[in-house]
Amino acid sequence: MARSVLSLRNARTRLVLASMVLSTLLTAAVLALVYVTANRTIAGETRSVVTAELTGLADEYERRGMLGLLTAIERRLGNAAERDALYLLTDPDGLVLAGNMLRWPPEIEPGSGWVELDVIKTASNEAVPISAASIRLRTGERLLVGRDASARQQFDRVLFRSVFLALIAAFALSLLTGWLLTRLVFSRLKDIARTADDIVSGDLSRRIPLRGSGDEFDQVAGTLNEMLDRIEELVSNLRTTSNSIAHDLRSPLSRLRQRVEALSIPDRPEPEREADAIRALGEVDHLLRVLAQLTEISRAEAGLGREQFEQVDLGRLAADVVELYEPVAADQGVELSLTGTAPPIPGHRPLLSQALSNLLENALRYAPEGTGITVELGEQDGHARLSVRDMGPGVPASDLGRLDQPFVTLDPARGSRNSGLGLALVAAIARMHGGSFTARNADPGLEVTLNLSKS
Missing domain, CATH: 3.30.565.10 (Histidine kinase-like ATPase, C-terminal domain)
Known part of the structure; x- marks a missing residue:
């Protein structure tokens, strides 16, 4: 459990999981959209065809009466199996007059709109799922036109299985992609961290390695290397300046001490004491100029102003x-x-x-x-x-x-x-x-x- 918690605190693990979750959710949303769109398209096409046929048969009935309607249904039954088409015409009492269904489904009220249910076909004497629409004719007869939905349901199962497999593949691919991405990112970050550790240990000559790709990582590494060059230069100048201050100010300070000591000697002639005082003031002025210039250099190097x-x-x-x-x-x-x-x-x-x-x-x-x-x-x-x-x-x-x-x-x-x-x-x-x-x-x-x- 402790190892699991530690792994979740790891930035690489969190990035992999985030990439995996986001990629999977996006893929799932796209596949769901494809699935729903495909189903709606097929259902819409089926409904349009059935509605058109039902309208056509109703027009045939209005023009040529019952005999014309029966003839039209018989003509369509010739290739109904190829089109998975279903037709049923009954009298007001439910007696089958024409069609390839055994009886009128009791669940369907003529004119109730689009329905989906299981019925028994005449040819196979088996219950099959259908999508159908119906109307009641002027003289009370009932007319139903539909399509066998078995193939569509089979297509739904295949499509759903394909979507599910695609989602699994997307999950695995997103996991691999996230791992490769974080490997790339953290390998470059590791270079930076390793270089920073060496610099903290005192090796100011270390630089972040460039891979020659010219990508954003190389650009950042180049900028950081320029910054490190500048820092090394400033530190080197600081060391040089510190050593130089210790060395170059020793002489004027020593001379100043000698002048002050000479001033403290009693019974010295006044002209000599005045000369030593003037020289001491000269040394002080020199030191003040040096310190002022050092201050200006430090301010300029720091970018102040x-x-x-x-x-x-x-x-x-x-x-x-x-x-x-x-x-x-x-x-x-x-x-x-x-x-x-x-x-x-x-x-x-x-x-x-x-x-x-x-x-x-x-x-x-x-x-x-x-x-x-x-x-x-x-x-x-x-x-x-x-x-x-x-x-x-x-x-x-x-x-x-x-x-x-x-x-x-x-x-x-x-x-x-x-x-x-x-x-x-x-x-x-x-x-x-x-x-x-x-x-x-x-x-x-x-x-x-x-x-x-x-x-």
Whole structure:
């Protein structure tokens, strides 16, 4: 009993039973409709033929009298057996005048309409089921016309047996179909559950296998795999960021501790104490900037701020940011230029401005004096494109893939003040806008490109 209850709690068992019951009920309804329709059609045809014959004989009686009616009945009796036809004409007292029945059935009142009953045929002297109609003639005689219903009843039994066997076959087929269907569904669900268990156990590289059918299961599996790729990327970034925070913040914190300890030494000259205080404040400001940038990256990676999306004219936004940095570039002997156009996109205007500002600051950091920095807008593969190129030395090819990672600083000389979070924030903003971050050596210089979704 316990095993039975457990099996009924199993989703596969419930689905099989539900499929079986629904399929069986539907098949039973269709077969019942066929059975009833077939019976009604045959009965209707029989009634139409009998009614037509009864009407014809009555007309014959009206035209030619009793002699004509007797002649018509005798003529029809010649092939009555082939048609399972029954005829009976009696006088008012029940004396048989013509026909192939022994006597008038006492159950039938002439003119009472359509009846079905058993009567005795003259040829076989056996009781047979009939379907008949009757009338009383003008001079009192009684006329009955019918059809032997034995064949129809036999057909009913055969039809009923066929329907019953078809219902059994439908039951078995629905059971098999339900089992195969649930086997297919639950085999795919088992793949998902197995992958989820492995991921819960810590193996974030596991993915749901695709069967190459292109069906809805493969589409769902593909979407889930993309989600798992993104989760693995975020977890990897989180680990990298955590390790980087522990490593990269140790130096400024150590320096800050040294400055504070120096401030606590008594009898130090006031100028030295002021210098240490200024350096300590500088370290605090640096830490605050790092934490602010980390917060922005986390918010962008989590998609926070999407509710503030609006239609952003990238051309206008780029022109404003370039105009803002032109004085800084001019002081360094670098020329800024803006080319191309891009369609408006739904986006977070302040974050997009922050991303372009970070790209320009990074380019200005490495652009040699007397060169230029180009900001280019464009459109490609359904995305708006925003790129910034400088004419600097570029970066080693092995480091191109690391530029969007937090705390990656390729210039050790600037490591004390460059947190390596600027491009990481740019990449996070690009992903927030359904796009991507790519970097390549343009020979000369470095070109960083953001592809942003237009929808």
